[in-house]
Amino acid sequence: LIEGSSDEHVWADRYHGQLGDVFEIQDRVSRSITDALSLTLSPDVTRRLSHRPTKSPAVYECFLRARSEMWMLSGESLDRALEWAERGLGIASDDPELLAMKANILFQYVNISGAPPSTFSSLIAEAQDCADRALSLRSESAWVQWALAGIRHQSGDPEGSIRHFDLALTLEPSHADAHMMLAYQLGAVGRHLDHARLLMKRAGELDPLTPHNLGGLGWLIWFDGEFLEATDHLKVFQDAVERGKSPFRHFPAYLHAASGNLEESIRIVDQMVIDSPDHILTSCMRFLKHAWLGESEEALGALTDEWLEAARWDDIYPLYMAEGYALIGEVDLANEWLDFTIDYGIRNPDYLRYHDPFLEPLRSTTRFSELMEKAERLSEAVPEPSGSIRLLASEDSAESRLV
Numbered sequence: 001l002i003e004g005s006s007d008e009h010v011w012a013d014r015y016h017g018q019l020g021d022v023f024e025i026q027d028r029v030s031r032s033i034t035d036a037l038s039l040t041l042s043p044d045v046t047r048r049l050s051h052r053p054t055k056s057p058a059v060y061e062c063f064l065r066a067r068s069e070m071w072m073l074s075g076e077s078l079d080r081a082l083e084w085a086e087r088g089l090g091i092a093s094d095d096p097e098l099l100a101m102k103a104n105i106l107f108q109y110v111n112i113s114g115a116p117p118s119t120f121s122s123l124i125a126e127a128q129d130c131a132d133r134a135l136s137l138r139s140e141s142a143w144v145q146w147a148l149a150g151i152r153h154q155s156g157d158p159e160g161s162i163r164h165f166d167l168a169l170t171l172e173p174s175h176a177d178a179h180m181m182l183a184y185q186l187g188a189v190g191r192h193l194d195h196a197r198l199l200m201k202r203a204g205e206l207d208p209l210t211p212h213n214l215g216g217l218g219w220l221i222w223f224d225g226e227f228l229e230a231t232d233h234l235k236v237f238q239d240a241v242e243r244g245k246s247p248f249r250h251f252p253a254y255l256h257a258a259s260g261n262l263e264e265s266i267r268i269v270d271q272m273v274i275d276s277p278d279h280i281l282t283s284c285m286r287f288l289k290h291a292w293l294g295e296s297e298e299a300l301g302a303l304t305d306e307w308l309e310a311a312r313w314d315d316i317y318p319l320y321m322a323e324g325y326a327l328i329g330e331v332d333l334a335n336e337w338l339d340f341t342i343d344y345g346i347r348n349p350d351y352l353r354y355h356d357p358f359l360e361p362l363r364s365t366t367r368f369s370e371l372m373e374k375a376e377r378l379s380e381a382v383p384e385p386s387g388s389i390r391l392l393a394s395e396d397s398a399e400s401r402l403v
């Protein structure tokens with residue numbers, strides 16, 4: 001351990017043990033460093049330092065591999081993630097973090113439309129059962145709260161989602177995924193946006209290896225209407241989802257179209273058609289592609305009953321429907337889907353009222369004005385994420401003292 005400003009040697013030691021004792025070694029190292037720096041830790045920090053993520057390294061490896069596969073965001077990667085979670089639960093069936101991870105994976109099948117829409121309701125119910133069981137085993141687990149938040153998000157309850165993500169960060173201030181998802185949720189509802197940017201920046205610092213977290217600022221810049229800048233921030237994410245042939249290629253395609261780079265959008269959509277012609281999200285993107293091109297008949301012909309059902313299980317997908325219908329002149333249908341979007345979770349008034357280029361055909365309608373009043377009212381009712389606000393304030397204070 002070296003003092004950076006002076007290159008002074010502060011502390012060093014060697015540790016020996018078996019892999020099965022790795023958590024014990026970690027505990028000994030952290031306590032030795034604390035002693036070497038003459039730090040006085042609060043009871044809460046002491047508790048977090050001594051907490052072990054699970055009972056054994058083998059179980060923890062299953063957890064980490066499940067998380068890694070989950071964030072690849074494809075049907076195949078979710079299958080692998082579920083296999084890892086089930087393998088870990090086969091070793092420790094009552095592990096709350098693994099149960100929470102299984103819940104996360106299950107609702108992600110809905111998020112990426114990686115399963116038939118007829119199964120979405122049962123997937124959410126099974127995810128809720130896993131999360132409830134995990135909660136009964138360890139309520140003070142950030143991953144358990146993250147699972148509950150994700151289920152609320154996927155169920156069209158942004159207020160509940162924000163509450164649980166905020167609690168997850170209170171329990172584990174270094175939880176990168178909670179930083180990222182809370183920031184996204186705040187951007188979607190259009191509240192506490194300066195705080196959301198700090199959270200998203202911190203997510204990338206905590207976990208620069210997960211493309212979602214590293215490029216997450218692009219999700220917030222999207223809501224500011226700075227589409228070209230958003231695509232720049234999400235380039236790592238776009239590269240990752242294209243390499244993995246993930247259906248989440250839909251979002252980079254959307255952003256490029258919004259920024260005026262329709263050629264790149266169409267390239268991505270056409271590649272989705274080649275790679276996954278029968279995927280539900282491919283139907284959606286074919287609909288949008290033809291709507292962007294003003295091809296009404298082709299756009300309507302791209303819609304499938306499966307996609308129309310799946311679009312009611314997310315916050316972004318009904319917005320796509322509203323935008324596509326608006327561009328081909330189906331104003332009533334567009335406003336109907338926009339109403340659903342606002343109810344489900346995307347209710348950022350400034351984005352919908354001023355920035356979204358695809359909603360322009362609706363802005364002269366009385367119904368659109370009424371919907372913007374509704375979005376404003378629902379946005380203002382979103383509670384403050386007080387736990388994470390206190391967390392970032394304390395980090396800023398500590399950093400200023402160090403400087």
